Structures are given as structure tokens and as C-alpha cells.
Amino acid sequence: MKQVDIVALPGDGIGPEVTSVALDVLKTVCSKYDTELNVTELPFGGTCYEQYGDPVTDEIIDACKKSKVVLLGAVGGPQWDDLSAGKRPEAALLRLRKELGVFANLRPIKVHSALAGASTLKQEVIEGTDFLIVRELTGGVYFGQPRYTSEENGDPFSVDTMRYSRSEVQRVARVAFDAARLRGGRVCSVDKANVLESSRMWRKSIIEVAAEYPDVELSHMLVDNCAMQIIRDPKQFDVMVTGNLFGDILSDAASMLTGSLGMLPSASVGGENGLYEPVHGSAPDIAGKGVANPLAAVASAALLCRYSLQMEEAAQNIENAILKVLESGLRTADLYTKVPGTQLANTIEIAQHLLDLVSDNVVAE
Ligand code: NAD
Numbered sequence: 001m002k003q004v005d006i007v008a009l010p011g012d013g014i015g016p017e018v019t020s021v022a023l024d025v026l027k028t029v030c031s032k033y034d035t036e037l038n039v040t041e042l043p044f045g046g047t048c049y050e051q052y053g054d055p056v057t058d059e060i061i062d063a064c065k066k067s068k069v070v071l072l073g074a075v076g077g078p079q080w081d082d083l084s085a086g087k088r089p090e091a092a093l094l095r096l097r098k099e100l101g102v103f104a105n106l107r108p109i110k111v112h113s114a115l116a117g118a119s120t121l122k123q124e125v126i127e128g129t130d131f132l133i134v135r136e137l138t139g140g141v142y143f144g145q146p147r148y149t150s151e152e153n154g155d156p157f158s159v160d161t162m163r164y165s166r167s168e169v170q171r172v173a174r175v176a177f178d179a180a181r182l183r184g185g186r187v188c189s190v191d192k193a194n195v196l197e198s199s200r201m202w203r204k205s206i207i208e209v210a211a212e213y214p215d216v217e218l219s220h221m222l223v224d225n226c227a228m229q230i231i232r233d234p235k236q237f238d239v240m241v242t243g244n245l246f247g248d249i250l251s252d253a254a255s256m257l258t259g260s261l262g263m264l265p266s267a268s269v270g271g272e273n274g275l276y277e278p279v280h281g282s283a284p285d286i287a288g289k290g291v292a293n294p295l296a297a298v299a300s301a302a303l304l305c306r307y308s309l310q311m312e313e314a315a316q317n318i319e320n321a322i323l324k325v326l327e328s329g330l331r332t333a334d335l336y337t338k339v340p341g342t343q344l345a346n347t348i349e350i351a352q353h354l355l356d357l358v359s360d361n362v363v364a365e
Contacts, residue, residue, distance in 0.1 A: 002035045004309060006069040009044035009060075009096075012089060013282025015073025017290070018297035021351040022071060025321070026301040029314045029358050040067070044096075045075025045089035045282075055080075055092035061099050065273070069308045070100070071301060072277035077284045089282075098138050102268035102275045103168070104175040105135040105247065106303070109234070109254045109264070114326040118259030118335045121231065126257045131237035132183065133254060134176040135247025137268055139168045140198075142244050164198045164243065169205035175269070176241035177213040184238035186217045190226045190246055202243060223250070230254050255279060260334040262293030265300035267307050274308035276300040286333075290346050293332035295322055298354060321357040325350060 008023055010016035023039060030037045042048075042060045049055045055075070064070045075089035085091060111119070111129040119126050144161030151157070173189075180187045189206045191199035203220060210218040221229065223246045229236065230250060234257050242250065255264045264279035278296030286292055302318035305311040330345040330353060331337075345353075 003038060004030065004035055004069070005038045005040070005067045006071060006304070007064050007067045008039050008041045009064075009070060009072045010041065010047075011044045011073040011075040011282065012046040012077050013074055013284050013287040014280075014292035015045070015075065015282055017287070017292045017347055018278060018294040019071065019073040021294035021347065021354070022297040022301040024351065025298050025318060025354050025358055026071070026304065028355060029305070029317050030309075030311070032317070032358075033311055033314050035309070035311070035314075044072070045092050046077050046080045048092065049080060049083070049087060049089065053087075055087060055089045056095055061096065064096060064100060064275075068273050069304060070096070070273075070275045071304060072096075072275060073297065074278065074280060074282040076282045077287075094142065097268060097275065098143070100268075100270065100273040100275055101138070102270040102273055103136065103138045104172045104269050105133075105137040106175075106179070106267045106269065106307075107133040107135065107247075107251045107254075107264060107279060108299075108303075109133060109251075109257060111234075111257055111259075112263075112323060112326050114323070115259045115263070115335065117339070118331075118337065119257055121257060125232075126234060129234040129257050131234065131254075132179055132239045133247060133251045134172060134179060134239060134241040135251060136164075136168065136172045136241075136243045137247075138244075138270075139164055140244035162196065162198045162243075162245070164202055164205075166201065166205045166208075169202050170209050171270075173206050173209040173241060174212075176239050177209060177216050180216045180239040181213070185215060186219070186238035188219045188221055188226075188237055188240050190221050190223050190240055190242035190250065192223050192246070193220070194222060198243075206241070226250060227253060230257070251279060260293060262296050262332065262334045263299070264296050265298075265303055267300070267303040269307055274304065276304040276308075290348060291333050292347050293334050294347050294350055294354075295325070295332075298322060317358060321354050324357050325353050328353065 306315035
């Protein structure tokens with residue numbers, strides 16, 4: 001049996017609830033493909049701060065680097081909101097992404113037909129939506145220096161810096177163009193080149209990379225228009241590539257196409273490393289109630305199989321199980337509307353159904 005080591009960082013709030021479902025599904029599916037998963041679970045975020053006085057330690061970062069494959073839940077919570085910037089749970093997330101060098105964040109936005117009615121948008125607008133957002137993850141305004149707060153003539157002000165270099169843009173562009181080759185062959189680059197210097201650099205760098213991919217069609221869109229187009233006509237997109245800040249905002253908006261933040265997985269890749277996490281946060285409002293939707297975490301485990309373990313069949317096995325659960329009508333509260341054929345379920349009930357399905361080896365459709 002092949003042995004695979006991964007690190008799991010369940011984190012805070014609903015993080016542990018959804019991560020444990022994802023790990024159970026992942027272990028079951030891997031064993032069917034002759035792979036034994038050795039999981040090291042470590043504290044991260046607020047829970048790590050409570051234990052060690054820091055949201056992540058050097059030892060935890062080293063363990064993640066060594067294993068190269070990390071499954072993360074979510075971090076954060078109101079009890080840690082007043083800590084200084086470096087002690088906050090979110091600081092651990094930024095450090096981990098940076099240290100692993102996972103510069104490209106892949107967020108598939110796929111509307112399952114069984115859920116088309118769960119979105120706040122009209123069914124005919126969203127049905128058939130299937131695109132991939134590739135977000136630059138380790139640069140841009142979240143990391144740019146200088147960043148500081150000062151005062152001028154008694155008036156306090158703050159500065160953040162949006163910085164992109166050509167190499168930073170081009171490496172994430174190549175991830176997007178490679179992904180487009182395996183999908184519909186179209187890349188839409190999103191920027192604010194009519195206003196921002198860093199966006200003009202972004203666009204020029206992307207155009208240079210496009211020359212290496214004559215088989216992929218490139219278009220450009222301004223971010224404000226893109227926010228509108230995602231809601232007006234999401235089916236127009238195949239692969240979208242954009243910077244850290246714009247990608248953060250657009251992907252949350254796009255999540256509503258799928259019905260809930262609880263449906264959106266993500267993969268962050270770069271070099272040999274992979275970090276897999278649901279897009280949602282720690283949802284303190286429902287933490288500990290056993291009602292969290294585990295499907296984004298489970299779908300993140302499918303991406304882990306696809307991108308880090310090169311186990312495409314296992315990935316599809318998990319994705320088909322998710323589809324079957326949705327088709328069965330079971331819904332966690334975030335997705336539930338009282339219509340015939342649907343039934344309210346808690347996290348454990350969804351988990352049990354998923355495990356039954358993956359154990360029966362769901363046939364790809
Ligand atoms: P959130 O994503 O945690 O929650 C937003 C809303 O969506 C809440 O009503 C929540 O109940 C619901 N929701 C989210 N995931 C769900 C799921 N799986 N099932 C059912 N409902 C779900 O965002 P927020 O409330 O803005 O942030 C809460 C905390 O999470 C903050 O501390 C924030 O900093 C942190 N956060 C962490 C991450 C991360 O770890 N990657 C991402 C975003 C926010």
C-alpha cells in the first residue's frame with residue numbers, strides 16, 4: 001500500500017467539524033485506491049494561540065513544509081479580534097501561504113443543477129455555470145510594503161501598498177493558462193488597468209504569457225465590470241485570473257451562485273506544495289451546533305487528491321458522492337428551503353451519507 005503523509009490543521013469555529021468529515025471521506029477513498037493516508041493533526045489559528053501564545057509556531061510551519069500537503073479548516077473568531085495584527089488567527093493563514101509558496105489559489109465555481117434553486121439568483125441565469133477562479137495569493141496589497149498608520153496635521157492616515165512584479169504575475173498566469181487548456185481554452189484576466197499602475201503591469205505581463213499559449217483565448221475585464229458580469233451572465237467565464245484583493249472579493253461574490261459559501265472548495269498550489277481549504281471562514285455563529293455544511297471541506301479534499309496526490313479517479317469519486325448527496329435532497333441549513341424532495345440534515349447525517357456513497361464506489365457519470 002502506498003503511504004501518503006498529510007498535515008491537517010482543523011483550526012477554529014466550524015473548522016474542526018468540517019475537517020473531520022473531509023478526513024474521513026479522504027481516508028476511505030484513498031484506501032480504495034491502495035493508498036494509506038497518515039494524518040498529523042496540529043493546532044492552528046486561535047486554538048494555537050490559546051496553546052502557544054502565537055497563531056502558528058515555527059514547528060507547525062516546518063511540519064507543513066515537510067509534508068507538502070496540508071488540509072486546512074478555517075481560522076478566526078470574535079474572541080481573538082482584538083489581538084495585535086501578528087497574533088490574530090488570520091496572520092497564521094497569511095504566513096502559511098507565504099512559507100509554502102502557494103502563489104496560485106484555485107477556486108472552482110460550479111453550480112450543481114440540484115442546487116440551482118438554492119441561489120438567490122434566477123435559475124436560468126446560473127444553471128450550467130462552471131468556471132475556475134485563479135487568484136494570486138502571495139502578493140499584491142495584502143503583502144506589499146510599506147504598510148503603516150501615521151498622522152499628518154492631527155489627521156491620522158494609513159497606507160497599504162499594492163505591488164506586483166512581472167515574475168509574480170507570470171507564474172500565476174501560467175497556472176491559469178495551463179488550467180484553461182484542460183477546460184474550455186479561455187482565460188479572462190481581471191484588473192483595474194484604467195486606474196492602477198500595478199494593474200497595467202499585470203495586464204502587460206499576462207499578454208506576454210499569452211504568446212506562449214496560442215491555443216488559449218485571452219480577454220481582459222475591469223474588476224468593477226467583472227463583479228457585475230458574474231451576477232449578470234456567469235456562464236460566459238471559463239478561467240478567470242486575477243490579483244489577491246480582487247480575487248478575494250470576486251470569489252466570495254461568485255460563491256452565491258453556488259447557493260452557499262459552504263459549497264466552495266479551494267486549492268492553493270505552488271512548486272511541490274498544496275494547501276487545501278474551504279473558502280468559508282470559521283462561522284462562529286453556528287460553531288459547535290453540528291449544523292455546518294461540510295461539502296466545501298470535502299470538495300477541498302477532492303482537489304487535494306487531484307492536484308497533490310495525482311489521484312484523479314479518487315477526486316472524481318468524492319465529487320460524485322457530493323453530487324449524489326445533493327440529488328438525494330439532503331441539505332444543511334445554509335442550503336435548505338422547504339420544497340418537496342428536500343430534507344434538512346445536520347453535519348453528521350451528511351457525513352454518514354457521503355461515507356456510505358464513497359464506500360459503495362460511486363460510478364462516475
Ligand atoms: P464566514 O465564512 O465564517 O461566515 C459567513 C456566513 O456564512 C455565516 O453566516 C456562516 O454561518 C455561514 N457559513 C460559512 N461557512 C458555512 C458552512 N460551512 N456551513 C454553513 N454556513 C456557513 O465569514 P465571517 O463570518 O465573515 O468570518 C468569521 C471568522 O472567520 C472571522 O474571524 C474571519 O476572519 C474568519 N475567516 C477565516 C477564513 C479562513 O480561515 N480561510 C476565511 C474567511 C473568514
